[in-house]
Structure formats: C-alpha cells, structure tokens
C-alpha cells in the first residue's frame with residue numbers, strides 16, 4: 689500500500705512538471721529566447737508617424753491641433769492608444785477578428801497568416817483576435833483604404849458598401865465630416881493595423 693502512495697506521489701509531481709513545461713516554459717521559449725521575439729512598447733511602435741496620420745493633420749488642421757497638437761511620435765502614440773481604447777470600448781472586436789488564420793485560403797483575401805511576433809507589442813496585448821466575423825478580418829487593414837473612405841464608412845457604412853450591416857458611428861464626426869479626438873484616433877489605429885512586423889515600418893519591409 690505504501691508503495692502505491694509513493695508511486696501516486698511521484699506521478700503527481702511528474703504531471704505537475706509536464707504541465708509546467710507545456711504551459712509556461714515552451715510558450716516562453718518560442719516567444720522569447722527561441723525565436724528572439726522582442727516585446728515592443730508603445731513608444732517603440734510610434735517612433736515614425738504613419739503617412740495617414742500626417743494626412744489627418746493636414747486635412748483637419750483645427751481639430752487635429754486641438755486634440756493632438758503637432759505630428760510627432762508622442763501625438764502618434766497618443767492617437768494609437770486612444771484608437772485601440774475606442775475599438776475595445778465600442779466592441780468592434782465583436783464583429784471583427786484580428787487574426788489571419790492558416791486555413792481556408794484566408795491568405796488570398798487578407799494576406800500572410802498572422803504570426804506570433806505580430807502580437808508581441810503594446811497595441812496587441814491583450815490581443816483582439818475576436819471570435820466572430822460578422823465583418824472582415826482587420827489584422828491587415830492598414831493602408832488598404834484611404835482615410836476618407838474610413839470616415840465616410842463610419843458616418844454611414846451603407847454610403848460606401850450598400851449592403852453593409854455595420855452600425856454607423858456618426859458621433860465621432862461633425863456635420864462637415866471633421867473627426868473629433870476619437871474619430872482621428874480610430875482612423876489612425878485602423879491605418880496602423882498590420883503595418884508593423886518585428887518593428888519594421890511597412891514601407892521598409894522586404895516582401896519575400
């Protein structure tokens with residue numbers, strides 16, 4: 689009997705060790721040391737303001753200046769973080785995923801499948817993979833559409849996609865279509881999605 693208990697005890701410790709390896713050491717190895725994936729802070733991500741952010745500052749100088757001041761890495765960081773907050777707050781993730789899967793030829797529609805490295809940064813943690821896809825995946829939305837398209841789409845999705853079931857978000861814009869702080873932030877955030885891999889701005893990335 690005593691032998692039996694000893695065996696169970698050892699097996700218990702063994703199971704604990706395996707669980708420890710599988711759920712902690714292996715993920716850590718694959719993210720940190722094995723593939724050398726570095727975590728990027730918001731400041732690192734925002735080093736170089738996107739051309740869409742610059743465009744917003746030129747097209748809506750008054751609103752931009754009032755809410756964000758000048759175009760620089762600080763104001764860009766502020767807009768990106770705020771955009772993500774609005775995205776979370778409005779539950780955009782309820783209808784949109786941010787994860788291109790390796791199945792069903794998704795790459796044909798949305799580009800290369802998402803990689804672990806893409807989520808190793810301040811704007812992707814906690815991740816917003818989402819569970820449902822009422823609308824399209826947004827992991828690679830940046831640069832796909834113009835700022836104007838996004839603004840028209842937010843004010844009234846049906847004006848650009850006639851059969852859209854996406855709800856309108858007109859309250860981030862005044863009657864002339866000028867975005868407020870949240871409107872600028874949302875567009876800035878969408879235009880950022882998928883443009884950074886391993887910290888390399890999309891313009892400098894070499895496509896294999």
Ligand code: HEC
Nearest residue numbers: 775778779780783822823824832845849852853854855878
């Ligand atoms: C009720 C579900 C629903 C919600 C909530 C929703 N969307 Fe959508 N969205 C859709 C659908 C459906 C489409 C596809 C039709 C269209 O383009 O309007 C879409 C399209 C889009 C597109 C165009 C993507 C492309 O490249 O064609 C963007 C960008 C977008 N949504 C952003 C957002 C953001 C940001 C929010 C939150 C503020 C949001 N959506 C909330 C359903 C939703």
